Amino acid sequence: MRGNRVQIVQLNDRELMTSKTRHFGASFLIHETEPDEVVTPEDLGDEERMIMQAFQDFADREVAPHLEELEKGSGGVGMELFKKAAELGIFMAEVPEEFGGLDLNVLAVTGMCSIRAKLGSLGSLIFGHQGIGMLPLINFATEDQRERYLVPCMNGEMLSAFALTEPGTGSDAMNITTSAVLSDDGSHYVVNGGKQWITNAAWADIFILFVKVDGEHFSTLIMDRDSEGLSIGADERLLGQHGASINAMSIDNVKVPVENVLGEVGKGHKVAFCTLNVGRLKLATNSASGARKAVEVAAQYAAERIQFGRPIGDFGLIQRKLADMASRAYAAESVAYRTSGLVYHALEDTDGMGPPTLDDKLNTLTEFSAECAMAKVFTSEAYNGLADEALQVFGGYGFSEEYSPARMYRDSRITRIYEGTNEICRLYTQRAMLRRAWKGDLDFDSAIEALSEEAPNGGLEALQHADSNWGFEPIASGIRDLKKIYFYLVQAVSEGIEKDRMFDADNQQYMASLADVAIEIFGAESTYLRVAKHKLAGAPGSDLAEALARICFQRSVERIGSEANEILSALAEHGDLRSHLDHISKWLPLPAGLIETRAFVARSVLDIGGLPASMT
Numbered sequence: 302m303r304g305n306r307v308q309i310v311q312l313n314d315r316e317l318m319t320s321k322t323r324h325f326g327a328s329f330l331i332h333e334t335e336p337d338e339v340v341t342p343e344d345l346g347d348e349e350r351m352i353m354q355a356f357q358d359f360a361d362r363e364v365a366p367h368l369e370e371l372e373k374g375s376g377g378v379g380m381e382l383f384k385k386a387a388e389l390g391i392f393m394a395e396v397p398e399e400f401g402g403l404d405l406n407v408l409a410v411t412g413m414c415s416i417r418a419k420l421g422s423l424g425s426l427i428f429g430h431q432g433i434g435m436l437p438l439i440n441f442a443t444e445d446q447r448e449r450y451l452v453p454c455m456n457g458e459m460l461s462a463f464a465l466t467e468p469g470t471g472s473d474a475m476n477i478t479t480s481a482v483l484s485d486d487g488s489h490y491v492v493n494g495g496k497q498w499i500t501n502a503a504w505a506d507i508f509i510l511f512v513k514v515d516g517e518h519f520s521t522l523i524m525d526r527d528s529e530g531l532s533i534g535a536d537e538r539l540l541g542q543h544g545a546s547i548n549a550m551s552i553d554n555v556k557v558p559v560e561n562v563l564g565e566v567g568k569g570h571k572v573a574f575c576t577l578n579v580g581r582l583k584l585a586t587n588s589a590s591g592a593r594k595a596v597e598v599a600a601q602y603a604a605e606r607i608q609f610g611r612p613i614g615d616f617g618l619i620q621r622k623l624a625d626m627a628s629r630a631y632a633a634e635s636v637a638y639r640t641s642g643l644v645y646h647a648l649e650d651t652d653g654m655g656p657p658t659l660d661d662k663l664n665t666l667t668e669f670s671a672e673c674a675m676a677k678v679f680t681s682e683a684y685n686g687l688a689d690e691a692l693q694v695f696g697g698y699g700f701s702e703e704y705s706p707a708r709m710y711r712d713s714r715i716t717r718i719y720e721g722t723n724e725i726c727r728l729y730t731q732r733a734m735l736r737r738a739w740k741g742d743l744d745f746d747s748a749i750e751a752l753s754e755e756a757p758n759g760g761l762e763a764l765q766h767a768d769s770n771w772g773f774e775p776i777a778s779g780i781r782d783l784k785k786i787y788f789y790l791v792q793a794v795s796e797g798i799e800k801d802r803m804f805d806a807d808n809q810q811y812m813a814s815l816a817d818v819a820i821e822i823f824g825a826e827s828t829y830l831r832v833a834k835h836k837l838a839g840a841p842g843s844d845l846a847e848a849l850a851r852i853c854f855q856r857s858v859e860r861i862g863s864e865a866n867e868i869l870s871a872l873a874e875h876g877d878l879r880s881h882l883d884h885i886s887k888w889l890p891l892p893a894g895l896i897e898t899r900a901f902v903a904r905s906v907l908d909i910g911g912l913p914a915s916m917t
Contacts, residue, residue: 324643326668327734329823330784331748336834339827340642342634343835345412352405353412359389360419368421371544372708374536379426379544380504387457392431396439396455397656400447407645410583411638417587418594421708422544424587429500430454432583434461436576437509437521440659441564450507450523462505464496464524464550465573471498472725474511474573475519479552481512483559490514490522490562492555502533502548510557511569518567522557530555541711571663578666580720581677582644585637588680588716591709592630595687597911598705599626599694604907606695612907613694617896620903622694624895626687627906628852633683635827640676643669671733674726675820681716681723688713727816732804734819735791739800748788773847776829776854780822782888783861787818789885790868797872811871814864821857828853845905845913848898855893862889 324338345353363385364371370378386392394410396402405413417424438451438461453459470476479494492512499508510524524531534549564572600623603614613619647665648657657665666673692699692706699706717723738745794803794811802808832846869881906912 324646325742326737327671327743327819329672329826330734330787330819331744333781334826334830336830336837339639339830339834340408340645341831341834342638343831343840344638344642345408349409349412352409353415355389356391356413356416357419359386359391360416364420364423371422374544379423382423383426383430383460384457386427387455391427392435392455392457394431395436396451400439400451400455402455407582407641407648408638411586411641414583414586415590418590422542422712425500425542425545425547426504428583428587429462430460433463433576433580434501434505434509436579437463437563437572438523440575440662441521441572443560445560446523446563454507459506460501460504462499462501462508463576464499464502464508465511466498467495468497468549472722475570477511477513477519479510479512480516481514481520481522481557483514484556487559489556489558492522492524492552492557494552496550496552498537499548499550501546502550503536503546508550509563509572510552511573514566519569519573520566521563521569521572523561523563524552524555524557528555528557539715541708541714543711574670575663575666577720578670578673581673581726582641584716584720585633585640585673585676585680588677588684588713589630589633589637591684591713591716592626592633592680592687593912595684595691595706595709595713596623596626596630596906598709599623599687599691600906601910603694604910614903614907617900619694621896621899622690623906624852624899624902625856626690627902627912628849628856629683629687630912631846631849632824632828632853633680635831636676636679636824639827639830640669640672643672671730672823674721674730674733675816675823677720678723678726678730678816679820679824681713684716685713724813727813727820728804728809730819731812731816735803745788745791748784749792752785752789752792773832773851776825776850777833779854779858779890780826780829782890783818783822783825783857785888786861786865786885787815787822789888790815790818790865793869793872793881811868814868817864818861821860825854825857845902848902848905851893851898852895852902855895858890858892865889 324332324334364382367378367382371382390403391413393402394405394413396404398404414428417428420427435451435454438446438454442451450459450461454461465474465477467477467479469478477494479492479496481490481492483490490512492510494512496502496510499505502508506526508524508526510522512520512522514520530553532551532553534551537547537549539545539547563569600614603619603623604612606613614623644665647668648661688706688709692710695704695706698704699710701707721729734743737743794815798808798811804812828850832843832850835846836843865885866882869885870878873881
């Protein structure tokens with residue numbers, strides 16, 4: 302450490318992925334990924350762990366004593382902690398060194414985001430500023446704008462808010478109506494309109510404002526808080542995140558100088574999508590940390606709560622609940638770090654050409670935008686589901702605001718909505734993959750053609766065991782079979798729906814079901830590869846991790862089977878449905894008996910008081 306700030310560290314040259322395989326967007330579906338090609342939490346080095354520890358110490362030492370005050374909406378406490386976060390260097394994290402920042406890589410930032418679960422509603426203030434508030438300045442600001450805005454934001458002297466959403470345009474962001482008209486003398490834009498659901502609006506000093514120049518060109522402006530004609534509404538009354546500032550904004554003939562255009566006029570979509578894709582990447586880790594916290598809270602309570610003369614953790618149904626929770630939390634972490642690893646290595650692969658440029662960042666985030674969306678869906682639904690289960694473990698006490706599951710339940714719900722609703726992310730994921738396939742960037746055709754060449758029940762026998770001895774290694778062949786189901790379903794949808802109608806509103810259910818199959822495959826494979834990587838490295842104590850991977854895989858099998866039934870029963874003629882279902886059954890593993898596996902996982906989780914910091 303240096304003073305109160307995180308020391309700027311030079312990361313070593315170790316390779317987290319030893320394979321030279323070129324990964325590209327959604328390539329996991331058509332190429333078999335080797336264990337040493339993925340990044341996992343266990344791969345983080347001493348430097349990244351030092352940074353994580355510094356931020357976690359901040360959460361434990363500075364934030365934890367004030368969580369109740371923050372929950373009651375104490376803005377004064379929130380802003381005081383905001384200043385302390387700035388002193389620690391949190392807002393310097395992603396700022397390049399030449400601008401005075403720490404220039405942390407994607408993996409270090411991923412680790413930093415793991416503190417979100419410990420911050421309560423302060424997380425909205427800190428990460429709303431550090432993430433979506435500052436990233437547009439980091440990536441698109443001119444030298445003058447960096448001096449006037451980025452440096453003060455980095456030092457905690459200014460607070461930045463991201464102002465995109467409007468009352469009539471939530472998911473339909475490109476159709477905003479806030480207008481900007483250039484003045485006759487060309488010195489400023491006159492802006493009119495309104496924004497809604499803007500995080501940190503009550504406290505922000507500047508706003509990253511999205512407008513339509515001349516009602517047509519989607520653009521971004523930096524608007525100062527003291528601009529005449531700007532008014533901020535009262536704090537919204539929220540279901541969760543009670544200490545957060547979420548407000549509407551009214552913009553009436555506000556004058557914004559032309560030098561405050563961020564990026565280029567008409568190119569505001571680059572600012573928005575670059576920021577939101579990174580936001581989804583970070584939210585995946587935020588949500589994974591929340592899921593881990595839910596397991597910890599539930600396990601500790603189950604070990605202490607006595608009913609019928611025994612801790613409730615001794616009972617089978619609670620054990621099943623704890624085991625399933627632990628598996629989903631472990632899988633969420635695996636997905637979050639794998640996705641960060643894809644972005645990290647793409648940005649690091651500059652062939653000696655120096656640090657990644659803005660175009661490198663934009664291209665990389667576009668390349669892996671489907672994975673970012675999948676990670677957001679997978680982890681946010683794990684977090685929200687596990688918060689619900691933690692509340693259930695507490696029983697009646699869980700419904701009381703005196704216990705942590707109530708706040709966790711409320712706070713987790715928003716993760717399925719912001720950074721793009723999970724419904725929008727599902728549609729985006731499947732559309733992006735199909736468009737890439739139609740362009741020839743993803744060879745779906747060969748994968749589909751290979752299905753007809755395969756011998757019946759090829760390679761499935763190893764998975765056909767419905768007893769508790771069902772092993773870990775067969776998961777690899779099982780995942781290959783699940784990918785075959787995905788391509789079989791893609792073929793069925795493609796044959797049943799005209800290409801130019803594929804993305805119509807009437808066909809969204811097909812797109813969402815296909816996306817869910819892909820997301821479950823990504824989750825199960827990420828979890829399996831995490832365990833396999835460290836088994837290959839000879840890491841000890843992998844029994845728990847293997848058990849978690851088995852539970853995760855079986856859950857994915859069940860979900861994929863359900864979505865396959867949904868698609869085929871809607872598309873197939875009545876007489877052909879049985880034929881289709883029989884066809885995919887050769888790739889769908891039989892159920893595995895997991896009662897003993899869940900009991901083992903539950904006992905381990907109860908003994909540890911949650912998931913261990915390193916699983917292998």
